Amino acid sequence: MVISAIPSLRVGLKTILNILPDIDVIAEAALLDVSGTLPPAIDVVLVAGLEFPSASWLSELFTHYPQQAFLFLINSPASLPSWSLNQRPHGWISLNASPADIRAAVHALQAGLLVIDPLFISQVNSPGLQSSFRRTGNSSPGDSQLPVFESLTPREVEVLECLAQGLANKEIALRLMISEHTVKYHISSIYSKFGANNRTEAVRQGIRSGIIVI
Numbered sequence: 001m002v003i004s005a006i007p008s009l010r011v012g013l014k015t016i017l018n019i020l021p022d023i024d025v026i027a028e029a030a031l032l033d034v035s036g037t038l039p040p041a042i043d044v045v046l047v048a049g050l051e052f053p054s055a056s057w058l059s060e061l062f063t064h065y066p067q068q069a070f071l072f073l074i075n076s077p078a079s080l081p082s083w084s085l086n087q088r089p090h091g092w093i094s095l096n097a098s099p100a101d102i103r104a105a106v107h108a109l110q111a112g113l114l115v116i117d118p119l120f121i122s123q124v125n126s127p128g129l130q131s132s133f134r135r136t137g138n139s140s141p142g143d144s145q146l147p148v149f150e151s152l153t154p155r156e157v158e159v160l161e162c163l164a165q166g167l168a169n170k171e172i173a174l175r176l177m178i179s180e181h182t183v184k185y186h187i188s189s190i191y192s193k194f195g196a197n198n199r200t201e202a203v204r205q206g207i208r209s210g211i212i213v214i
Contacts, residue, residue: 003046034060048073069109091115
């Protein structure tokens, strides 16, 4: 379902989504009533607007519609409500997101992930949000908190992206033009920083933190 008070945004989003083979737009509206109902067939609701929605409206929205995941397309957040990171799957991406990014975000939400546009992370100044991206000493890899991602080096990010693509160590070495020994070193460092025990956990943490997009 596509929600936007701006007709041109609704038309644009519908056009983008309708060309994607695995996404169907079955409803649209200018506004979303926090006391209304949605058809059960709707899995993801895209809410597009120029201004950041209020925290009170978001709270009512998440409470009233427990079955749907929400993807918010906005210009640039002054801050993201840190409490919302503990809610069920939802996402925040740029209005300028490509069709591929929107598609990836929708599928990530259906997989139960939190989606945050990497462009937004560096712009967020909310202490509450920043602290939400730091793993506490008592946390485990399965916790809902997001891992520390600031400490990853540019090369580690490249290696993590390769892991997300399912590449073997030898293939990563060839792509990045480094030795397999160096690849293993970077993977070990990523595991340590994310508190991960294997590639799947590391990739999942990378997706949840917004470092990589699938």
